[in-house]
Amino acid sequence: MSTYVGDAADAPKFQTAAKKLVGDTQVRYNVKRATGVIRKKRAKVVDEMPDWEQLRESGHQIKQHVLRHLDFYLEQFETACTAAGGTVHWARDADEANTIIVGLVKAQQAKEVIKVKTMTSDEIRLNKALEAAGITPFETDLADLIVQLGEDKPSHIVVPALHRNRSEIRQIFLDKMNLTELGEQPEDLAGAARLYLREKFLRVPVAISGANFAIAETGSVCVVESEGNGRMCVSLPRVLISLIGIEKIIPTFQDLEVYLQTLPRSATGERMNPYNSIWTGVTPEDGPQEFHVVLLDNGRTKVLADREARETLDCIRCGACLNACPVYKQTGGHAYGSIYGGPIGAILTPQLQSMEHSQTLPYASSLCGACYEVCPVKINIPEILVHLRNKVVERGDAPWEERMAMKAAAYVLESPEHMERARKLGRIGQIPFAKNGVIHHLPGGLDAWTGVRDLPAIPKESFRDWWAKRETERAL
Amino acid sequence: MQISLFITCYNDTLFPQTGKAVVAVLEKLGHPVEFRPAQTCCGQMHYNTGYQKEALPMMQHFLEVFRGAEVVCIPSSSCVAMIRDHYPKMAEASGDASLKRAVKNMLPRIFEFTELLVDKLEVTDVGAFFPHTVALHPSCHSLRSLKLGDRPAKLLGSVRGLTLVDLPDAEECCGFGGTFAVKNADVSAAMLSDKVRCLLNSGAEICAAVDNSCLMHIGGALSRQRAGVRVVHLAEILASQGSQRMMAE
Numbered sequence: 001m002s003t004y005v006g007d008a009a010d011a012p013k014f015q016t017a018a019k020k021l022v023g024d025t026q027v028r029y030n031v032k033r034a035t036g037v038i039r040k041k042r043a044k045v046v047d048e049m050p051d052w053e054q055l056r057e058s059g060h061q062i063k064q065h066v067l068r069h070l071d072f073y074l075e076q077f078e079t080a081c082t083a084a085g086g087t088v089h090w091a092r093d094a095d096e097a098n099t100i101i102v103g104l105v106k107a108q109q110a111k112e113v114i115k116v117k118t119m120t121s122d123e124i125r126l127n128k129a130l131e132a133a134g135i136t137p138f139e140t141d142l143a144d145l146i147v148q149l150g151e152d153k154p155s156h157i158v159v160p161a162l163h164r165n166r167s168e169i170r171q172i173f174l175d176k177m178n179l180t181e182l183g184e185q186p187e188d189l190a191g192a193a194r195l196y197l198r199e200k201f202l203r204v205p206v207a208i209s210g211a212n213f214a215i216a217e218t219g220s221v222c223v224v225e226s227e228g229n230g231r232m233c234v235s236l237p238r239v240l241i242s243l244i245g246i247e248k249i250i251p252t253f254q255d256l257e258v259y260l261q262t263l264p265r266s267a268t269g270e271r272m273n274p275y276n277s278i279w280t281g282v283t284p285e286d287g288p289q290e291f292h293v294v295l296l297d298n299g300r301t302k303v304l305a306d307r308e309a310r311e312t313l314d315c316i317r318c319g320a321c322l323n324a325c326p327v328y329k330q331t332g333g334h335a336y337g338s339i340y341g342g343p344i345g346a347i348l349t350p351q352l353q354s355m356e357h358s359q360t361l362p363y364a365s366s367l368c369g370a371c372y373e374v375c376p377v378k379i380n381i382p383e384i385l386v387h388l389r390n391k392v393v394e395r396g397d398a399p400w401e402e403r404m405a406m407k408a409a410a411y412v413l414e415s416p417e418h419m420e421r422a423r424k425l426g427r428i429g430q431i432p433f434a435k436n437g438v439i440h441h442l443p444g445g446l447d448a449w450t451g452v453r454d455l456p457a458i459p460k461e462s463f464r465d466w467w468a469k470r471e472t473e474r475a476l
Numbered sequence: 477m478q479i480s481l482f483i484t485c486y487n488d489t490l491f492p493q494t495g496k497a498v499v500a501v502l503e504k505l506g507h508p509v510e511f512r513p514a515q516t517c518c519g520q521m522h523y524n525t526g527y528q529k530e531a532l533p534m535m536q537h538f539l540e541v542f543r544g545a546e547v548v549c550i551p552s553s554s555c556v557a558m559i560r561d562h563y564p565k566m567a568e569a570s571g572d573a574s575l576k577r578a579v580k581n582m583l584p585r586i587f588e589f590t591e592l593l594v595d596k597l598e599v600t601d602v603g604a605f606f607p608h609t610v611a612l613h614p615s616c617h618s619l620r621s622l623k624l625g626d627r628p629a630k631l632l633g634s635v636r637g638l639t640l641v642d643l644p645d646a647e648e649c650c651g652f653g654g655t656f657a658v659k660n661a662d663v664s665a666a667m668l669s670d671k672v673r674c675l676l677n678s679g680a681e682i683c684a685a686v687d688n689s690c691l692m693h694i695g696g697a698l699s700r701q702r703a704g705v706r707v708v709h710l711a712e713i714l715a716s717q718g719s720q721r722m723m724a725e
Contacts, residue, residue, distance in 0.1 A: 019662045028666075326649045330666040364660065366653025366667070367524060369620035383561075389526030398526065402659075406522060410530040413485060413517040414537075423489055438699060448661035452668070453696030456490050463488045463495035467511045 002095030003299045005123050005352045011337020014360040018335040027163050031155075031332040034162045035323040041269025042320060042374070049265070058258045060378040063314035066249055067304060073216040073249045074295065080219030084281020086291040093298050094124035097243060100294050101126060101208065102133045104241055110135065110206045116223060116230040117141030118210025119157055119317060120243050120296060122339040123352075126208070137208070138200050140229040142193050149176040155333030157340060158267045158319035163332045197229060207233040207288070211244040212316065213259060214293070217252045220280040221293065224263060224273040231275045240288035245296050247313040259316060262376035266318035299352035309384045312347050314377040321371035321381060327364055336361060343371035347384045355388070359397050362388035401445060416464070426458045433457075479592070480510050480545035482538075484552045485517035491688045497715035498551050498589060501602055504715075509549075514541045520558035525655045528566065535566055539578045547596065548582075551589040551711050553618035553686050554654075559586055561621055588618070589711055590627040590686055600630045606716040607637030610708075611680035613671070613694065615687040616649050628686055628710055635713060643683075644674040652693035664693075672697050675705060683707045 011017070021027055046052055066073055078088040091097035105113055113130065115121065115137055127137045127148075139148040146161040147154050150172045154160030161169065166186065173192050174182050182192055209230065213222040221242050223230050234240055250256070256278075264270045282291050303312050322328045322342030333341030338349040338358060346361040362385045365371075371381040392398055412422040433439045434457035442450045449455060461469075479502055483495045499509050519534030538559070542548050550556050560583060567579040593599050610632060618624045632640050651657065651667025658664075671694060675683050683698075685691050688709050695707035 015660055015662070018660065022662045022666050326651070326667050326670075327660075327663050330663050362526075363656070364663075366616070366649045366651060366656045366664070368616035368649035368653065370616075370647075370649070373620055386524055386526070389524070390528045391526075393526035393528075402525070402655075406525065406527045406530060410522060410527070410534075413519075413534060416513055416516060419485065419489070419516060426489075440700070445658070448658040449696075451661060452665040452700065453693065454699040455696055456692065458489060459492060461492060463483050463492035464511070464513060466492055466496060467499075468513070 003093040003353070004125070005299075005349050005358075006125060006339040008338040008349050009353060009357040011358065014335055014337070014364040017337055018331045018364070021331040021335050026165075027332050027334075028330060030163050030165045032329055034159065035329050038159070038269055038323045042266060042323070043269075045265045045269055045271055049261070055258055055262050056376055056378050059262050059316070059376055060311070060314060062250060062255050062258060063247075063377055064311065066251060067247070067310055067313055070246065070249065070304065073251060074246060076216040077214055077219055077249055078295075080217065081281060081293055082219070084219050085283075086219060086281040086293055089292060089294045091294050091296045091298070094296075097124050097294050097296050097298070098126060098129035101241055101243065102129055102135070104239070104292055105130065105135050105206050106133065108206055108239055110204070110239075112136045112138065112200070112204045113206045113208050114138050114140050114200055114204045114233050114237065115144070116207065116209035116233045117144050117160075117225065118208070118243060119154070119339055120210045120245050121208065122154060124243070124296070124298065126243070138197075138204065140197050140200070140233055141225070142190070142227055142229070145193060145197070146172060149173070153334060154339055155341060156319060156322055157317050157333075157342070157344070158322075163334065197232075201229075201232040201236050205237050206239045206241065207237040209234055209240065209242045211242050211248050212263065213250050213256065214244050214248045215251075215253055215256070215278075216249050218280055220253070220278050222256065222276070222278045224260070224277075225275045226268065226270075226273060228275050231277050234277050234279060235287045237288055239290040239292075241292045241294065243294045243296060245298070246300050247315075263316055263318050266320040266374065266376040299354065302354055303348075303351045306351070308387050309347065309351060311377075311379050312344075312351060312384060314379050315344050315348065316377055317344075318376055320374040320376065324370040324374045325365075326368060326370065327366065336364065343381045343385075344379070347379075347381055347388060350388060355391050355395065359392045362386075362392060420462075423458055423462060427460070430457050477507050477597075478510060478546050479507050480512060480542060480548050482515055482518075482542065482548050482550045482555070483511070484550065484555045486692075487551060487688055490692070491709065494551055494688055494709040494711050497709065497711040498549065500715040501593075501604075501711060502549070505597060505599060505602065507597070510545075512541050512545075518555045518558045520555055521654055523558060523562055523566075528569075531562075532566060532570065535563055535579075536575070539575070539582055542582065542585075543578070545585060547592065548586050549589055549592050550586065551686070551709065552688065553588050553615055553622050553624065554689060556586060556588040556591075557617040557621035559583070588622055588624065588686065590624055590631055591622070593631060593714075594627045601634035602631070602714045604635045604714045604716050605637050605718055606635050606713045607718075608682050609639045609641055609680050610682045610684050610713065611641050611643040611675060611678040612646070612710075613643060613650065613675075613683055613685040613690060614646055615685050615690045618686050619647060624686070628684075631710065631714060632684065635716075638713070641678050641680050643678045643680070645670070646674075648674075650690050650694050652690050654689070657693060668693060668697050672701070672703065676703060681705055682713075684710050684713055686710050
């Protein structure tokens, strides 16, 4: 198998990782605070849009159209990009993509590359592949840099170091940039990163980027960002390689009008991104003189084949669902064991791995619907979560205790007579545990409830008992 | 108007007082209520946990039991959401044309309790008296699937003696989520902790909602923490005629 999503296949169960993180008060405080700030900013700039719902619908429809005609648009993109002087490579899976990219860098005799923020490169474990080939990758996105220097993992698809606070970041910079002095203000930290990165922008000959959008009509690639470091990477080096998931295609330049309104508002609560870079092939004596696109499948066509879950591929990676999610808010992204965390990660990660791994992720949700409500391309994440849960059960991968319990419950709920018998048994069974109508403790797995909450005891008279009695009295 | 009550499996078993309250309110408004004793469960727990195969016969049973009912009243928004959002999909997936027809016929007759009062019966003042300070928890399904909007608040606003206070971060999930509360007990408990903190900060003495499932969750924590705040289904407030000291029975 060479289709993988970072290290997700080896990650612990969500419950296990979440238990640990729920106990990490620093991470919880950092995540709660940061998501709260972004949510507030998002709400403000979304509420000011009178046509927000239409924009969401358009964003959804454009992506759905592309997915139905992906073969056509991918080839159109290849033709246009090639005509503009780019070279397009096709990678079926992560290993193929790594082989292509390492080969391209080696062909330049380069020992270093600079990177624009790209989650897709983390998906294929590109940095590991580069390092194995003796090539040093430098992350240039500030948050990715923090993660890289801290030998950490990203915890958010837009704000990878969201789980870190300012003083933790300062410490990482002090340790890893060999600084003796560093102030505590955001400007001090940004200043240190700027000095650290600038000389790399000027020195390193090869850059690697992802893409927010790839435009089929023109063969252009679009990257939006806040810092301008991405702009440095896509304009200064001699060679640029863009790794692009096949679902990033949009048909026309005009379609950007929808996404460049919805993406920044949803992602960072900004009306537009400070830097919007769009480039087409190669321009003589201006910018990179060699441009490669690597189109990546890595499980995406399998997602596409599932009619009920296909809209997962609509995702424009804005991260709004992470910020809105009450589960993510408690755990942060590391609990998901994947570079794609939060609600979108919970549906994307297991699907990319053909449901073979990460099977606890579809259950990492209370199905509250907050993710669907904020999604700028209207992915019905709760519906897909339930669809994937059904797949887990159908595969026979649900825990046996759960399967037994569900089977028993299905029998009980089959008829009023079965329910009545179960109630009677329950009333007897609860005798040792119920005090004054309240159960404080239950044995075994049921303690998952009573560990932190009381449970009402089953009262002597059910509703239907009361109703039957009333009917009898009335008939008299 | 003849109103058929779908009490739901857990209200039937654990919260009979909610059913009694629904009956009291509707009868007071002059509508006869019927209870079809063959009813069991809508299938939500099985469906949402991934056991769609087990949920299908429950849907068939529900459609069978309530066939011909003029109006079905359900005092639980998540069960209504199950029926509205998932029955059409399940029927479609079954490929059974008669099942699809049955679902299509049933859906316009399905009303959550506050929908029935406000939309169908066009009542917001049911003549209740409840001299207490109440915070309303807008449960996720009532908020995002049924989009009940201000219906519950309007009904509570017409109750004499009742003071409705704002619940901070009201739209956040309480962490129940059906089997989620047990399968992801730690995260669920963390979410519940936030909800309880907001509730205590609201200054309310009672937390009301249109779902006893969320209330069982929130109330379970309040009871465990001896918080001195209790939970009451909205129907019971609307059926109230005076100050009741609601002690555990």
